[in-house]
Amino acid sequence: MDIEIREFITYLHNRKRTSHNTEVSYQRDLKKMAVYFADRGIYDIRDVGELELEGYLSYMERGQFASSTISRNVASIRALFQYLYQENRIGRDPSLELKPPKVEKRMPEILTVDEVDRLLKQPDLNTPKGIRDSAMLELLYATGMRVSELLRLNLEDLNLRLGYVVCHDEDKERVIPIGNVCKTAMEKYLKEARGKFVKENETESLFTNCSGKSMSRQGFWKVLKGYAEEAGIQHDITPHTLRHSFAAHMLQNGADVKSVQEMLGHSDISTTQVYLNFGVAKMRDVYMKAHPRH
Known part of the structure; x- marks a missing residue:
């Protein structure tokens, strides 16, 4: 069975060009x-039938x-057997x-506009x-990109004259516009701060840590958590x-x-539609506070 799994992973890598994370x-x-x-x-993949798979589930x-x-x-199992x-x-x-179990879509945690402003x-x-x-936080909120995408940006991905950034999502890329507040923060960073972290032509990375090396997700998370505490944001x-x-x-x-959907890079629009529920929740809150017969 291990042989078939290894061959399947090789097939994904060579033929499907999947990402390393997907393969892992x-x-x-x-x-x-x-x-x-x-x-x-059971060691032979050909001895695995419907009953055996149901038993594993x-x-x-x-x-x-x-x-x-x-x-x-x-x-993962269906992809393997389809390949075989x-x-x-x-x-x-x-x-x-x-059949996979139904996955309940939980509402993601969001900040209020006031909390974002304080942060x-x-x-x-x-x-x-x-x-x-400031530049990192402004760019993250201005574009909605993932932190992994933020930390992967190079100088050439940013176009301040036309006001957009090219975001790389595994083997795809998308262009996301940025507003004036974010542009101002990025201009200030490039003119006054970036050179303090990296020597000229040392790296093409847009953002680095204080040593001029690539910043890790954990490093960024510590930065964010520290500012959240200073801003008095209570929830995680x-x-x-x-x-x-x-x-x-x-x-x-x-x-x-x-x-x-396009700005977030969602392949399925239903993933984006989850956020519409926040609008419904907001309307319900207004209704409950204002309607005389709620």
């Missing part, structure tokens, strides 16, 4: 499945794995009827670090919180879902 995720899920079957004396449910985890494992069937390695695909005012603009941090905040807040605030202020 598939391999992790499929190895767990292989261990489960090996413990039950039941095992995960009894183990109280999260629905999202089980759903991801089902997707297409390659004529198995006579039939036993995963066709495998973005925290960096000290009299220091290079504060100027850099992560780098993704600004992405969620960007989407919710854009839709609340009249942006169309399709445009927000």
Whole structure:
């Protein structure tokens, strides 16, 4: 079974050009499945049928794995068996009827406009670090990009004259406009602060840590958490919180879902539509406060 899994991962890498993270995720899920079957004396992938796969799903449910985890494992299993069937390695695909559990879509945590405003005012603009941090936070909230995308940006990805940034999402890229407040923060950073961290031509990275090296996600998270505490924001905040807040605030202020989907880089519009619920919640709150017969 391990041979088939290795060949499948190689196929994903060479033929499908999947990302490293995707390949690691598939391999992790499929190895767990292989261990489960090996413990039950099943070593040949051709001996795995519908009943065996259903048994593995039941095992995960009894183990109280999260629905999202089980759903991801089902997707990995189905991808493997589809590949084996297409390659004529198995006579039939036993995963066709495998149904993942329903995953309840939780409402993401977002900040209010006032909380975002307080957060973005925290960096000290009299220091290079504060100027850099202000630019990062402004750009993150202005574009809704993922923190991994933010930290992957190079100088050439930013066009301040035309007011946009080119965001790289694995093997794709998208162009996101930026507003005047963000442009001002970026101009100040490039003129007054970036040179304090990196020597000329040392790196093309747009943002670095104080040593001029690439900033890690953990490093950025510490920066963000520190400013959140200074701003008096009580609930938990992560780098993704600004992405969620960007989407919710854009839709609340009249942006169309399709445009927000493109800016966020969502492949499925239903993922973006989750943020519409914040508008409904806001209207309900206004109704309950104002209507005399609520």
